[in-house]
Amino acid sequence: MIDDYREAAPLEIHDLTVAYQKKPVLYGIDLEVPKGSLVGIVGPNGAGKSTLIKTIMGLVPIGSGWIKIFGKSFKKAITRVGYVPQRESVDWDFPVNVLDVVLMGRYGRLGLLKKPSKDDKDIAMACLEKVKMSPYANRQIANLSGGQQQRVFLARALAQESDLYFMDEPFAGVDAATETAIIEILQELKNRGKTLLVVHHDLPTAKQYFDRLLLLNMRLVAFGPTEEIFTMENLQKTYGGRLTILSDVAVERNLGVKVD
Amino acid sequence: MFFQSNLHAAKIGELTETSVFEQALRFLSLKDPAVRIAVLGSIFLGINCGLLGSFIVVRKLALVGDALSHAVLPGVALGFMWNMTKDPIAIFVGATIAGLIGVTAVNLIKDTTKIKEDSVLGMVLAGFYGVGIVLLTMIQNLPFGNKSGLDKFLFGQAAALSVSDIQLIGSITLLCLIIVYFFYKEFLVISFDFSFAQSTGIPAKAFHYLLMLLLTFSVVVALQAVGVVLVSALLITPAATAYLLTDRMHRMLFLAALFGMLSGLTGAFLSFLGNDLPTGPFMVVAASSLFIAAFLFGPRYGLIPKFLKRKNQSYQIEVENTLKAIYQVLEKNNFKEEGVLFDKLAEHRNESIVDTENQINKILKMGCATLNENENSDSNYFKQKLISLTPTGWTRACEIVRNHRLWELYLTNEAQYAADHVHEDAEIIEHVLGDDTVRKLEKMLNFPTRDPHGKLIPGLKYLEDNGTHNSKSAVTQI
Incomplete structure (x- = not known):
């Protein structure tokens, strides 16, 4: 642990630009996230919040710039990264039970051809226990409430035993009890030195939940400790009308027409 | 072609x-x-x-x-x-x-x-x-x-x-x-x-x-x-x-x-x-x-198992409602009588004698009640027959009444419902409350004995200990 300080930052992004079918979504992002921070990614709809984390995880191709995870490329650091996608991104009628889903968190570590062992099952059960879902282990996933589904996704990410987590709107459409339970787990992970980046859409709770904020609207508006960043000026920059020019220019460049 | x-x-x-x-x-x-x-x-x-x-x-x-x-x-x-x-x-x-x-x-x-x-x-x-x-x-x-x-x-x-x-x-x-x-x-x-x-x-x-x-x-x-x-x-x-x-x-x-x-x-x-x-x-x-x-x-x-299950459920609910009605008529007379007369039951449920007879036949078939001649009446007319609950019938009647009243109490105490708004909700919930939930409710409500309307709640613990007693001693002991 002595040479811990020498380890590269969990996440470093330099001059990142991302475009969906030639339409730019993210411009010139520069970012260095220190170890053990719990970061809330905040910004209006279409600001590129999900795109940012998807790009970091290699799910969306990079336009230009580079991304390093613990000083390495994403592919090389892949087992150190955990992911919680949006709950709506999967079909909850899929024929698996809760434990099956959590076990998927172990697949990345297992590698090809290996089947999950007893140990993997024990780890998965322990993760379910953490999110208080162990009585539901053998339940078909369709019979879960929204909050329970989100807990299962969180348990799956815990089973990945990663050092850097990306979570896409884990608080969307969950009950108050689940929200509290999730934030407790996030805090605990942070205290254990994990780094977490969480897409969040609710400003008042953002201030309360995260120790760092990343304000995003196609470009990085501000990043830093919450108390410094959470200012009226920054929020206006993020949510206000000034940045619409940026997207207009983007459309103009793409279509060759002027937008009024 | x-x-x-x-x-x-x-x-x-x-x-x-x-x-x-x-x-x-x-x-x-x-x-x-x-x-x-x-x-x-x-x-x-x-x-x-x-x-x-x-x-x-x-x-x-x-x-x-x-x-x-x-x-x-x-x-x-x-x-x-x-x-x-x-x-x-x-x-x-x-x-x-x-x-x-x-x-x-x-x-x-x-x-x-x-x-x-x-x-x-x-x-x-x-x-x-x-x-x-x-x-x-x-x-x-x-x-x-x-x-x-x-x-x-x-x-x-x-x-x-x-x-x-x-x-x-x-x-x-x-x-x-x-x-x-x-x-x-x-x-x-x-x-x-x-x-x-x-x-x-x-x-x-x-x-x-x-x-x-x-x-x-x-x-x-x-x-x-x-x-x-x-x-x-x-x-x-x-x-x-x-x-x-x-x-x-x-x-x-x-x-x-x-x-x-x-x-x-x-x-x-x-x-x-x-x-x-x-x-x-x-x-x-x-x-x-x-x-x-x-x-x-x-x-x-499958469509048919679903249909049968629903039908079975509604049959169950009818039976439970009949048992509950018998309990309520007995309760009106402070459990002084051994059984309930057909016409009294029909009057209580606000339905025709024929409908009541149909319902009673169901609980007779299930062994929840017996039909006796009324000693006080010389008429053999079925209206005057006395329906008495068997121990099984009695236990189930108590359970359903207890579920109903516990739920009413829960809604008024914990969910802040007005006492006159809770009955209809309880009418549905009473048939689906599991034993575990009942225990939880009893604990949460501190083992209550009275519902929001002041009526007795037959307790779960009591039912386990004395499920086989006859109706009179059952309630006097609560």
């Missing part, structure tokens, strides 16, 4: 004079090598289509399967043209290439234009199919080449399979089984959550293409036995049937393979009985029958 006339001509020529019974015997005895080949082929195809079809169904790719199966047809024709005979390998290669071109065309058009997937699939499906028919018609009109059996690719003919066909089908089936067995977890995770799979480093795209390749292989080898038109049904229907019967992927794979096999066998058998009628339609009829059976009788999601 050309094909149809040709099909008929071929069938009439093949007609032999045998009885249905003899044909069935010939099939079932498996003595005929041609029958053995057809049976083996159908079993392999069923397994294949069931396995891959399961992934297609859960990934909502059914239309892709359909488009793929039509897109292979031009490849069949080109494979035949290779050396103007029905060479299984040439046809397999040609069809696979055509299928892959079809799928690529779908993706290309979908990704580069604003036309949505359903339109693209419809277009590519029909386009490739049309080209295939044109090519096959041209071949049929050529003056040379051995064209027999080429017409079977449209509707399928298991009996037309050759030994080399079977070898090809067998190897593809084995390949699918091995790959699905060894990469089950990868196929499972890419099917459930593609981007999560990618994020964990599993080569999700490669596995997607592998699945598509296996699917193409399976469609191509199934063509001769099932036919281009219906092969997608053999992919989808057995898998959809299995999906109705289970909630776990590995069981679904097993069931789908089993149903595919059964459909294949039944199709081959029926087509054989009818003197080599096209096999594909019969396989699909068999598969659809299995689906209908699962749809109607499937234990979990």
Whole structure:
């Protein structure tokens, strides 16, 4: 642990630009996230919040710039990264039970051809226990409430035993009890030195939940400790009308027409 | 049009004079090598289509399967043209290439234009199919080449399979089984959550293409036995049937393979009985029958079990309501009487004597009550008969009243409902509260004895200790 300080930052992004079918979504992002921070990614709809984390995880191709995870490329650091996608991104009628889903968190570590062992099952059960879902282990996933589904996704990410987590709107459409339970787990992970980046859409709770904020609207508006960043000026920059020019220019460049 | 006339001509020529019974015997005895080949082929195809079809169904790719199966047809024709005979390998290669071109065309058009997937699939499906028919018609009109059996690719003919066909089908089936067995977890995770799979480093795209390749292989080898038109049904229907019967992927794979096999066998058998009628339609009829059976009788999601369960539930509720009414009438008289008179009960429930009699008959049948002569009345008229609860009936009546009152109390105390608003909710909840919930409620409410209206709540603990006592002592002890 002595040479811990020498380890590269969990996440470093330099001059990142991302475009969906030639339409730019993210411009010139520069970012260095220190170890053990719990970061809330905040910004209006279409600001590129999900795109940012998807790009970091290699799910969306990079336009230009580079991304390093613990000083390495994403592919090389892949087992150190955990992911919680949006709950709506999967079909909850899929024929698996809760434990099956959590076990998927172990697949990345297992590698090809290996089947999950007893140990993997024990780890998965322990993760379910953490999110208080162990009585539901053998339940078909369709019979879960929204909050329970989100807990299962969180348990799956815990089973990945990663050092850097990306979570896409884990608080969307969950009950108050689940929200509290999730934030407790996030805090605990942070205290254990994990780094977490969480897409969040609710400003008042953002201030309360995260120790760092990343304000995003196609470009990085501000990043830093919450108390410094959470200012009226920054929020206006993020949510206000000034940045619409940026997207207009983007459309103009793409279509060759002027937008009024 | 050309094909149809040709099909008929071929069938009439093949007609032999045998009885249905003899044909069935010939099939079932498996003595005929041609029958053995057809049976083996159908079993392999069923397994294949069931396995891959399961992934297609859960990934909502059914239309892709359909488009793929039509897109292979031009490849069949080109494979035949290779050396103007029905060479299984040439046809397999040609069809696979055509299928892959079809799928690529779908993706290309979908990704580069604003036309949505359903339109693209419809277009590519029909386009490739049309080209295939044109090519096959041209071949049929050529003056040379051995064209027999080429017409079977449209509707399928298991009996037309050759030994080399079977070898090809067998190897593809084995390949699918091995790959699905060894990469089950990868196929499972890419099917459930593609981007999560990618994020964990599993080569999700490669596995997607592998699945598509296996699917193409399976469609191509199934063509001769099932036919281009219906092969997608053999992919989808057995898998959809299995999906109705289970909630776990590995069981679904097993069931789908089993149903595919059964459909294949039944199709081959029926087509054989009818003197080599096209096999594909019969396989699909068999598969659809299995689906209908699962749809109607499937234990979990079947229509009929659901209906019976609901009916049973409403019967249960009626019985419980009758028991509760008897309890309430007894309670009105401070439990001084041994039983309740028919007309008193009818009056309490605000219904006719006949209705009450119907309800009472139900609880009599269940052993919850007995009917006694009323000592105080000399009339034998049934209105004057006395209904007394048996110990079982008494316990159940107490339970239901307790559930009702506990719930009312819970709503008023914990959920801040007004006391006059809680009754209707409790009327429903009382029938579904489990023992665990009741215990939790009692604990939470600190083992209450009175409901919000001031009436006694028969306690759970009491019921366990004294369930067999008669009605009078039961309540006096609470």
